[in-house]
Amino acid sequence: MAAAVVLAEAGRSVLVIEAKPTIGGGCRTEDVTLPGFHHDICAAIHPMGMVSPLLRRLPLGQFGLTWIQAPAPLAHPFDDGSAAVLHRSLSASGATLGKDGLAWEGLMRPFLRDTDALFEDILKPVRIPRHPFRMARFGAIGLRSCASLVRSRFEGEKARALFAGCSAHSFLALGAAASASFGLVLALVGHATDWPCAKGGSQQIVDSLAAYLRSLGGHIEVGREVRTLADVPPARAVLFDVTPRALERIAGPALPDGFRRQLRSFRYGPGVFKIDWALSGPIPWRAPECLRAATVHLGGTFEELAASEHAAVHGQIAERPFVLVAQQSLFDDTRAPAGHQTGWAYCHVPHGATVDMTPRIERQIERFAPGFTDLILARRTMSPADVEAHNANMIGGDIGGGANDLMQFIFRPTSRWDPYTTPNPRLFLCSSSTPPGGGVHGMCGHGAAMSALGSVLR
Numbered sequence: 001m002a003a004a005v006v007l008a009e010a011g012r013s014v015l016v017i018e019a020k021p022t023i024g025g026g027c028r029t030e031d032v033t034l035p036g037f038h039h040d041i042c043a044a045i046h047p048m049g050m051v052s053p054l055l056r057r058l059p060l061g062q063f064g065l066t067w068i069q070a071p072a073p074l075a076h077p078f079d080d081g082s083a084a085v086l087h088r089s090l091s092a093s094g095a096t097l098g099k100d101g102l103a104w105e106g107l108m109r110p111f112l113r114d115t116d117a118l119f120e121d122i123l124k125p126v127r128i129p130r131h132p133f134r135m136a137r138f139g140a141i142g143l144r145s146c147a148s149l150v151r152s153r154f155e156g157e158k159a160r161a162l163f164a165g166c167s168a169h170s171f172l173a174l175g176a177a178a179s180a181s182f183g184l185v186l187a188l189v190g191h192a193t194d195w196p197c198a199k200g201g202s203q204q205i206v207d208s209l210a211a212y213l214r215s216l217g218g219h220i221e222v223g224r225e226v227r228t229l230a231d232v233p234p235a236r237a238v239l240f241d242v243t244p245r246a247l248e249r250i251a252g253p254a255l256p257d258g259f260r261r262q263l264r265s266f267r268y269g270p271g272v273f274k275i276d277w278a279l280s281g282p283i284p285w286r287a288p289e290c291l292r293a294a295t296v297h298l299g300g301t302f303e304e305l306a307a308s309e310h311a312a313v314h315g316q317i318a319e320r321p322f323v324l325v326a327q328q329s330l331f332d333d334t335r336a337p338a339g340h341q342t343g344w345a346y347c348h349v350p351h352g353a354t355v356d357m358t359p360r361i362e363r364q365i366e367r368f369a370p371g372f373t374d375l376i377l378a379r380r381t382m383s384p385a386d387v388e389a390h391n392a393n394m395i396g397g398d399i400g401g402g403a404n405d406l407m408q409f410i411f412r413p414t415s416r417w418d419p420y421t422t423p424n425p426r427l428f429l430c431s432s433s434t435p436p437g438g439g440v441h442g443m444c445g446h447g448a449a450m451s452a453l454g455s456v457l458r
């Protein structure tokens with residue numbers, strides 16, 4: 001949708017083709033538990049949406065999008081009833097991190113001088129940055145593993161765990177190279193702007209993009225799966241928001257064998273097991289700070305998080321998984337009937353895992369919020385297979401568009417200099433398997449649209 005908007009803004013005529021009966025992709029909001037409870041089926045919290053150079057520039061507010069900001073982006077509770085909190089203020093965050101408060105500030109502060117420039121470089125292919133010195137400094141830290149970074153920078157449990165929870169969004173083992181980059185970026189976004197949610201649900205992000213696209217003359221067709229190139233009307237350029245494996249299948253002989261082999265060898269990462277709850281009240285966190293954050297990371301210490309992520313990467317089921325919880329309805333009263341709440345959570349599991357994680361996820365919440373399970377009115381679960389059935393791009397439940405190992409972190413999806421192009425000058429890839437990867441930011445689409453506008457659509 002982002003690619004379509006960029007092309008339409010440039011005066012090209014655009015048709016978006018969507019396989020499912022409704023638009024939304026990884027940003028759908030639906031009543032899947034009880035009437036009146038609006039659940040974000042996939043993405044819920046949008047740190048990258050708020051800093052995306054594209055989404056910030058587009059007039060989405062005029063087309064229905066309102067970001068909602070909780071008092072704090074993120075809380076991370078511990079067994080003793082305390083919590084580390086990522087606040088926008090460095091010093092307020094530091095105050096929750098015990099003896100590591102100053103070390104946290106020292107790690108973050110140098111990057112907070114011109115965050116617009118930093119995020120602009122981060123949200124594009126790892127090639128020649130616009131701000132090379134800043135990116136070199138970022139790379140020196142970000143290319144490290146989370147484990148080595150937290151051990152060298154922090155003495156206490158709180159800062160280590162807070163940073164590890166952010167790093168775990170990489171879907172990498174926390175000892176893996178570059179896992180620290182995810183921790184650093186997400187913490188910086190929290191300090192620089194926020195981790196917001198969209199009023200009414202994530203669907204509003206795509207609906208506002210669609211409304212803007214239509215205002216520019218673009219068209220959308222739903223319920224039409226593209227299986228081969230013959231399913232696409234004649235066009236000067238086709239931009240595919242599909243996974244590399246699907247592009248290889250759809251384009252077939254329109255792409256050379258060597259490139260098809262590269263697409264086939266693209267690697268996918270661990271999956272997720274997801275739950276939505278209709279709740280009779282707010283989650284009764286033992287640490288009251290957790291009620292002030294839209295996102296809560298569960299799993300306690302760095303060691304427990306590291307064990308959970310190591311298990312997901314190595315094909316094992318963690319008994320005490322790292323759980324990501326979102327509680328949008330605390331800050332958005334359109335999400336649930338009066339006096340009620342929605343709950344959203346997932347944990348990482350091995351690629352394509354079939355184990356029902358419901359008891360393990362609910363035990364983790366109960367551990368930090370005794371009485372949680374008594375509030376459950378209804379739940380809907382999604383296994384990795386369900387996630388893939390919901391959206392063909394999420395192979396084996398991998399929601400990040402492919403593994404973030406070092407090679408694919410730098411060369412994504414193939415080793416081509418312009419990662420959005422293929423050897424066929426008409427065909428482009430614009431999915432989250434291209435840079436900058438998974439997340440709701442529109443920058444994959446933006447990059448692919450700019451490539452097309454700079455070549456066949458010039």
Ligand SMILES: Cc1cc2nc3c(=O)[nH]c(=O)nc-3n(C[C@H](O)[C@H](O)[C@H](O)COP(=O)(O)OP(=O)(O)OC[C@H]3O[C@@H](n4cnc5c(N)ncnc54)[C@H](O)[C@@H]3O)c2cc1C
Nearest residue numbers: 018019025026042043044045225226393399432438439440
């Ligand atoms: C459980 C879960 C939680 C997540 N949480 C977050 C979060 O909190 N924050 C965040 O930023 N991100 C999150 N994500 C990831 C986020 O949803 C994706 O990174 C994002 O949606 C990718 O956007 P996209 O536009 O590239 O593709 P998608 O949103 O995947 O959209 C692609 C669209 O293309 C359609 N399509 C695919 N193949 C075909 C075909 N052959 N023919 C026609 N149509 C086709 C699909 O049906 C889909 O509608 C989450 C994902 C999941 C599943």
